[in-house]
Amino acid sequence: MQTQMRAHDWSTSGLGSPASWPQSLKTVAGLMLHCRTPVFLAWGPELSLLYNDAYLDILGERHPAALGRPLYEVWAEIRAEIEPLVNQALSGEPVYFEDAVFTLRRKGADEQAWFSFSYAPVDGPDGTVAGLYCNLTETTAKVLAEKNRQAETRRLYSLFEQAPSFMAVVHGSSHVYELANSAYLRLAGRQDLVGKTFREAVQGIEDQGYVALLDQVYATGQPFIGNRMPVIISQPAGEPLEQHFVDFIFQPITGPDGIVNGIFIEGNDVTEHVRTEDALRESKRSALETAQQLNALLQAAPVAIVMADMHGKPLRFNPASRQLWGDHPASESIAGYAERKGWWADGSARHGRQLEAHEWALARALQGEEAPRDTVEIEPFGEPGVRRTILNCGAPVRNIDGEIIGSVIAQMDISDRVKVEAALRETVTQYRTIANAIPQIVWATRPDGYHDYFNQQWYDYTGVPKDSTVGEGWKKLFYLEDQLQAAKNWRHSLATGEPYEIEYRLRHHSGQYRWNLGRALPIRNEQGAIVRWMGTCTDIHEQKLAQEALLQADRLKDEFLAMLAHELRNPLAPIATAAHLLSTGTLDPEGLSRLSEVISRQTRHMTRLIDDLLDVSRVTWGQVTLDKNPLDMKSLVTEAVEQVRPLLQAKAQHLDIQLSPGRSLVSGDRMRLVQVLANVLNNAVKYTPDGGRITLRVVEDDSHLTVCVRDNGIGMSRELLAIAFELFTQGERTSDRTQGGLGIGLALVQSLVHLHGGTVRLHSEGAGLGSELTMVLPRLPRLPQDDGPRRFDAGDALALPPARESLRVMVVDDNVDAARLLGMFVELLGHEVFVQFHPASAIECAHQVQPDICLLDIGLPDMDGYTLARQLHRIPGMENTVLAAVTGYSQPRDKQAAFAAGFNFHFAKPISAQQLESWLADVTRGRESLSTSP
Structure with missing residues (x-):
């Protein structure tokens, strides 16, 4: 996306270039492009959209x-x-939503999609909200999985x-x-069991x-199986207690750590069966009555019951047996059970193996095994x-002497x-698989906070062994300052459930x-x-580092604006004073000359400040083109030293220059390399006390030139060294701000040296111990052919008016003071001047006087300077x-626009009188x- 944004045609966008x-x-936008999660940025009145990969x-x-x-x-x-959410963010209030549903148009069809997202307001240059920053994640898969999980849970609960x-x-x-199903609630005789203890559930239990x-199963982890266990159930007030008989299974439930944390209770109410057996025992005095009762029992029993003789031949079986087995043959002996198809399903080593005839419960009961189950x-x-x-x-049937005379089996x-x-x-x-599939760390605890589950991402992220953080072990992975x-x-x-x-x-x-962002929610029962x-x-x-970087950038911006205001006010003060003195009209020629020098000197200072800002902007955006030629480093050093010599003399500092013998050639842009050396020397002078010593040393080897500038000034701390090459970074300033600048010098030095294929490093032993800056540039082994810039020839000359001593010059600028002063200066040079403050009046004047030269501002009311230039060239005689x-717009793109509109020359304000x-x-x-720009 960064590549596409650079190549994008922004002319149709409300954002502009x-x-x-x-x-x-x-x-x-830079933060957005480096973010790995989906992010978009909506900016400006139209909320123009930018986004990352x-x-x-x-x-x-x-x-x-x-x-x-x-x-x-x-x-x-x-x-x-x-x-509404966008408007809320644009009003300055952040917005966050989790799993919000939207209907989107995708692949030609509407579909629902869920997203977790946040809208954060972003301030513009004037401090008001200019756009919003959105970080979002599509959670459609997670939401649909949760819906499916809930549906599956409801289905399972229905079966339960x-x-x-x-x-x-x-x-x-x-x-x-x-949990308790309806059958259990009916057995217990009440509907409000969930949430109550077993002791509270049934009175007198x-x-x-x-x-x-239950305590025994919970403590030992061994299941309990009980047949026909009596249970006394309380009845509504005024009714007697009722006794039931139940076949119980108490099955322990263990957690991932193997520790029992619950019990599954399953059983069948066999009260009727027990009562029937009691009735049978009471009816021994009458075989017929006993037979009738037994037959009734067999007919009414909900489970399959078969009674067999001592050889295994079925004597009686109930309808439930037919329902269970179908129309099964009547076996004459145990051997006949080979016709039945059965497989072990008890989870043991024999699970899935087919039963042989002698392994059926009925056969084992005939062999004397008590109650095989x-x-x-x-x-x-x-x-x-x-x-x-x-x-x-199954169970054996014995006579009075204890001899086995048959068996009975019950099959449910x-x-x-x-x-x-x-x-x-x-x-x-499935739950565990889903938890391991999602990219986030997932953990769970018991109600008391005991951690008993972590998904695989926890172990992959932390690298700790499985189960090593169960309980309180997770705390040791927290940063010490965050643990408390x-x-x-x-x-x-x-404590609160929040x-x-x-x-x-x-x-x-x-x-x-x-x-990390840690979040947890409680799960509550009904x-x-x-x-x-x-x-x-x-x-x-x-995201955290990006927030901290943003805060740091904001702080540097504020400091830079404060410094810029100070640096601009310094030259403005003497200029304002000079203007006041000029207005009095009491100065002699010598005083006027001194004021002129002050205004010129301070104007040059302001121009240098603005040029530095433009330079760092051009370098930052890659808009600097180097005019490379073979250069002798000695001449570069000489030019740079000449620029800082007045500062050296003013502070009585000593500069020691150490150059290697012979020519030290580099391939580079003379103006830019002199600018680099002058900036470095200027820093050394500013941060070195009066009378201090500065050393400039140039050494070379077979392939490189190394330039070292060492001073015995205030030095730099380790923290400042780490950020010294960042924009708007500077050392401590004195109370009168005589040290320091805009904090862009070293950033500009580093960028320009890198453009020349070199490197820069900075060293200091600490505060008060001086600093050393070292630049390493590629060295030319010999002087190559001069591929310098193209020279102008006669064919390049502009069609100018015939030479004469005086020209008609029209000055157009909506700044009345600027227009009149520029006109006064041109008039002093002996030319005829026509000053206009509006494009319409300028066109009218051009028709009348046919000027030879037009000096036009670009930022004019109603019609910009580009349009005015085109209209002037259309006037007959002014082709x-x-x-x-003559404009404050001086970026390369501004110059290109001027030449495209028909301008012959481009001057940046303030224009030099010379x-x-x-x-x-x-x-x-x-x-x-030949010089078409300052």
Whole structure:
């Protein structure tokens, strides 16, 4: 995007050329382009759009047409949704939204998409909000995954709720109910179990021994299986207690650390079955009554029951058995059970192996095994490929002497329960997979804050071993200065239930401490109690550094503006005083001469300040073109020393120059290299006390020239050395600001030396110990052919008016004082002058007097100088009139625009009197001035 922005045609954009952008826009745009996450910047009245590479996936086919276009034009379909948020940000209030949904046009169709984003207002040059900065992330995949997860959870919970057996889940050592299906609630005789402890659930339950059984399972981790266990259930007021009999399974639930943190309760109410057996025992006196009762039991039992003789031949089986097995054959013996298809499904080593005839519970009961209880998968007869999971229980039937005379088996279809359990396990696996798939760190804790889960990104990011940070181990990865605050905030959230959020430094696996945003939210049950905390850590290191860099840049900007104001006021003060003295009209010629020298000297100083600013701007934007020629370093040093000699003499400093013998040739731009050397020497002079010593040494080897400038001045601290080459950076200034400048000298030096293929380094032992700047430039081994600039010949000459002593000169400037003073000066040179302050009056005057030369300002009211120049050339007789721009716009693009509009020359304000006088003399003689710009 940085490349595309440079090549983009900005003429149709409300932003204009990047060179004209305010510094705040340039700075924020630079931050945006270096950001790895999707970012866009909307700027100006039209909210023109800029964006980085990461934002291209969101734009899709809108790119590249979206670049520089108004925000609402690019995203027309969601304008109604984002406009209030944009207006809020433009009013100065930041905006943040997480998982906000929008309907976007993508690939020719409308679709919903979710985003987490923030709008931050960005101030313009005048301190008011000029645009907004948006950092966003598309969370569509995450939101859709969460919706799917919730749907799957609801489906699983529906299966759990509709299971024929009763089920419940209790959590913690107090056995607090987390879940209970309808069957369980009916058994308990109440609907408000969740959130209550097992002791609170049923009145008097602690006296029945179940709490002790749960405690045992929780402590040992061993499941408990109990048949026909009595449970006394309380009834509504005024009704007697009711006793039930239940087949219980208490299955421990363990966390990732293998520690039991809950118990799954599953069972079947066999009260009716028990009561039937009691009835059978009471009816021994009547075989017929017993047979009838037994037959009734078999017919009513919801589970498959089979009674067999001592050989294994079924004597009686109930309808549930037919429903379970289909139309199965009647086996005469145990061997006949080979016809039944069954596979072990108990999760042991034999899981999946087909049962042999003697392994069925009925056969083992006939062998004397008491109450075998197996989980088996079967294929019913007549239903090939259909599988059902059953709980297969058997027991031997004995006579009075204890001899086995048969057996009975009960088989309960638990297929649905097994599917629910498998689905629950799959859901847990999916949750863990999703947590490991997302780029953020995810962690979870128990309600008390005990950390018991971290996703894979945590271990990849920190590099710590698995499970090494469970509990309190995570704290040691925090930066020491952040640990206390993080722990304090976490304790506050645990105590109040408020969301946890903090920025802290977390140790990366590289050993670096990187800034992260930590957030956590509580998960509450239906009663509002916190049952878990889910948290994330997001790496915001680059954003944090960018914020700090932005604050530093803002501080340097403020300091620079203060320095610039001071440096500009210094020459303005004597100029204003001189103007006042001139207005009195009491000065003699000598006084007038002195005032003229003051004004000229201070004007030159202001011009140098402005030229420095323009130079650093040109270098920064890569607009400097070097006029390289073979140069002798000795002559460059001589010119630079001549420029700083008045400062040296004023401070009585000694300059020691050490040059190598012979010619020291470099390939470079003479003006720029002299500028570099003069800047370095000027810095040494300013920061060295009166009477100090400065050494300039030039040494050379086979391929390089090294220039060292050493002083015994105030020196530099380690912190200042680190940023000395940055723009607007300078050392300490004295109270009268006689030291220092605009803070751009060293930045300009470094840039110009780099353009010459060289390097610059700065060294100081510390404050008060002086400084040394070293420049290394490529050395020319011999003098190459001179490929200097093209010389002008006679064919380049402009068509000028015939030579004569006096010319008609029209001056056009809406600044009345500037126009009159310039006219007065030209008139003093002996020319006829016509001063105009408006383009319309200038055109009227040109028709009347037909001037030979026009000196035009560019920034004129109603019509700029470019348009005025074109209209003047269209006036009959003025086709060859010489036009010169006298303007404050002096960038290379301004000069190009002037020449394109028909100007012959370009002068930057303030124009030098000597330069203008020389140029007018050349024009008077009908010759071209080769210097077309100051």
